[in-house]
Amino acid sequence: MSNIRIDVKSRTPIFEQLCAGIREQILAGxxxxxxxxxxxxALACELAINPNxxxxxxAELERQKLISSAPGRGSFVSDDIRPAMGAFEERILADLRxxxxxxxxxxxxxxxxxxxxxxxxxxxxx
Amino acid sequence: MSNIRIDVKSRTPIFEQLCAGIREQILAGxxxxxxxxxxxxALACELAINPNxxxxxxAELERQKLISSAPGRGSFVSDDIRPAMGAFEERILADLRxxxxxxxxxxxxxxxxxxxxxxxxxxxxx
DNA sequence: ACATCTGTACTAACACAAATAATACAGATG
DNA sequence: CATCTGTATTATTTGTGTTAGTACAGATGT
Numbered sequence: 001m002s003n004i005r006i007d008v009k010s011r012t013p014i015f016e017q018l019c020a021g022i023r024e025q026i027l028a029g030x031x032x033x034x035x036x037x038x039x040x041x042a043l044a045c046e047l048a049i050n051p052n053x054x055x056x057x058x059a060e061l062e063r064q065k066l067i068s069s070a071p072g073r074g075s076f077v078s079d080d081i082r083p084a085m086g087a088f089e090e091r092i093l094a095d096l097r098x099x100x101x102x103x104x105x106x107x108x109x110x111x112x113x114x115x116x117x118x119x120x121x122x123x124x125x126x
Numbered sequence: 127m128s129n130i131r132i133d134v135k136s137r138t139p140i141f142e143q144l145c146a147g148i149r150e151q152i153l154a155g156x157x158x159x160x161x162x163x164x165x166x167x168a169l170a171c172e173l174a175i176n177p178n179x180x181x182x183x184x185a186e187l188e189r190q191k192l193i194s195s196a197p198g199r200g201s202f203v204s205d206d207i208r209p210a211m212g213a214f215e216e217r218i219l220a221d222l223r224x225x226x227x228x229x230x231x232x233x234x235x236x237x238x239x240x241x242x243x244x245x246x247x248x249x250x251x252x
Numbered sequence: 253a254c255a256t257c258t259g260t261a262c263t264a265a266c267a268c269a270a271a272t273a274a275t276a277c278a279g280a281t282g
Numbered sequence: 283c284a285t286c287t288g289t290a291t292t293a294t295t296t297g298t299g300t301t302a303g304t305a306c307a308g309a310t311g312t
Binding site for chain 4: 134139140141175176177178179182196197198199200
């Protein structure tokens with residue numbers, strides 16, 4: 001922590017960018033289960049963002065079972081992030097569904113889709 | 127026209143829902159090039175939505191080269207929708223990119239992705 | 253020519269969510 | 283006990299989506 005990039009001019013809310021960034025670091029293994037997250041105030045100061053916004057992101061991540069917080073102690077990566085992983089997979093499936101649906105509108109074949117995935121997969125592998 | 131479903135309680139803006147719905151009908155071939163769209167006021171009345179919101183959607187669709195409008199004449203599906211198709215394909219590619227990126231976070235393999243696409247493709251084919 | 257349709261432009265008002273700001277409280281810790 | 287932590291609360295500002303009302307110019311059919 002914390003190589004998180006926040007774009008205050010983006011149309012996507014800051015607290016969502018925070019959620020996505022932290023979630024990515026956790027799922028990618030950059031943060032181990034049980035590891036402490038920066039305090040609400042510290043991260044707010046570091047990113048020059050209001051503490052309330054940080055807390056909003058933390059609250060959402062806790063709702064997703066990705067982190068757990070306790071007054072006086074701090075916030076920590078959940079010991080078991082598998083439930084959150086499952087929910088995340090569901091979202092990926094939904095994204096693919098949307099992509100397939102849109103591809104049909106463009107008369108893009110299934111082969112083209114898998115080819116694109118293959119190309120993108122290999123192109124970002126190393 | 128116009129089997130468009132608008133959910134006023136959705137978090138996605140009404141004008142975006144309109145754009146998506148009309149774009150889908152055009153790309154799917156449900157509306158032929160040159161075919162007239164309902165007038166701003168008529169569609170507003172039919173959907174019980176403010177005319178300004180309809181116009182906002184039409185303006186966006188015109189920006190995307192999907193339709194063309196002229197004062198006094200009306201709005202029509204563009205004669206050549208290929209440029210819009212190209213832009214749409216770009217968006218699909220971006221969606222796939224995001225899906226691949228997220229899949230990596232979940233340790234989902236490329237084979238699993240292509241399998242999901244295949245299943246979704248066949249499941250919505252008829 | 254006239255009435256009526258069309259898209260377009262503009263202002264004002266309202267609703268809602270995001271974000272900021274400033275406190276305050278309770279639990280944990282050294 | 284001082285100081286950190288998360289959490290809750292209220293007020294304010296800001297931006298965007300939406301509605302409402304009005305107006306203007308071009309096209310069309312009678």
